[in-house]
Amino acid sequence: MSSFADQLLVLVMLINLIMLGTSRLMFSIRAVAVQGVILGVLPGLIHPFSGHLAGITAGIILAKGVAIPYFIGGAVRKAQIRREVEPFVGYVPTLLLGAIFTALAFVFAERLPLAPEHKDLLFVPASIATLLCGFLILTTRRKAISQVIGYLVMENGIFVFGLLLTEAMPVMVEAGALLDLLVGIFVMGIVINHISREFSSIDTSRLRALKEE
């Protein structure tokens, strides 16, 4: 089953690159939802079945695949933005950077002192690549929404790393992390709405200077 998990991880990394290359926000949100669902399926493939596992799978798919995309999608609709217009770095350069980061993640994962049973799996490089791609989205995009998506991708990367430890990870910790994420996204959605109502734009690079009344 682990080879199928590897194919899914390749898909996860491809979704990273798709998100780096697209300018449409709704498309990015759907992509991150698909990534969340894939991440939800993954634990079932590498660990034997248990109630704990079923709980994690259902929780992840619900939170990452349904709830979070729904909140961000709602925020996008309310703020009426369709695409990221002018990122700090263009799409093709970020796409190339993403590819280079992915390659570097593979090189880096080779050098890590991993447990022998994890050596041949794609989990560690995929997790580092996802983390770096999320970081790239977070830093190169102007719109607050894109930055939230970047943050989500980063979290997905951390989650992939955590997958190797699912056995040891108690449900409470998992649930706590998801809840944090959910609340974070919820708050960000409200913040974005407020920014767009106050300033008629959610370009965060304009929020640098303080204004005196």
Add this chain to the structure above:
Amino acid sequence: MTDIIIHCAVALLFPPLLLGVIGKTKAAFAGRVGAPYLQPYFDLIKLFRKGSVFSETTTWVFRAGPLITLSAALIAVLLIPLGHHGAPLSFSGDLILFAYLFGLSRFFTTIAALDTGSSFEGMGAAREVTFSCLAEPTLFFSLLTLARISKSLSLSTILTHPTPAIWLAAGASMLLLVGALFITLLAENCRIPFDDPNTHLELTMIHEVMVLDHSGPAFGIILYGAALKLFILGAVFINIAFPVATGNALIDWGIFIAAMLVLAVAIGVVESVMARLRLVRIPQLLVGATILSAFAMLLVLR
């Protein structure tokens, strides 16, 4: 021996039919009857019977362009294996020659276009080289990945090596390669998301612009060369995407030809359902294809 004869016969006679099938598919999508399947052959015969007009400002480069393009394609078709039969010509490292034969033919197409002195054709030439220098790395990455899988540097071995077993073992990277190669196939042959072979609209033409000044037999040679190029890249694609071999030589040829026809239909479907991309989006898609193939190589190298 018979295989070599069939190889040459298929390579020489079959390519224009692909264009006919693509045209018929597009016509079916548009609800028309469409030109007969053999229309490209009739067009070629018509062009070869015509006389040529050469502008006085052009030099020998303009006349040599189509000939060199066609001969490069004819050599390239000898290098690739068709339907799991070894190629007539093969040596270690011929994949470099294969890639640069396309480079040579592209160089002479663009330089012949520049030779006319028309600024319009110069624009087409500039576009062509810009896009092809983005498409070339994809071809190289794909060939290198396959070379790595098959541990050989000769196209005959590389392209006959993929089997269903390899697809199961390295499915992800093979899938990435197929995706990247299909994009390259469309880009290199000026098919729709990149360039519309039927349009004569100034702003969007790429390949058509460069051959505007050619007429008669020279234009026929260009059309035939383009069909041959589609056939060659299509054969490379089929070898990787549909690696089925029965062992019986004749059945394998049949499978190959059927697969090529299916590919032509697939291209026709893509052309019917997709709109042409904006010019600024084309580099993005080509870079995407390069990344796909580089990613495939990364997975294989690991």
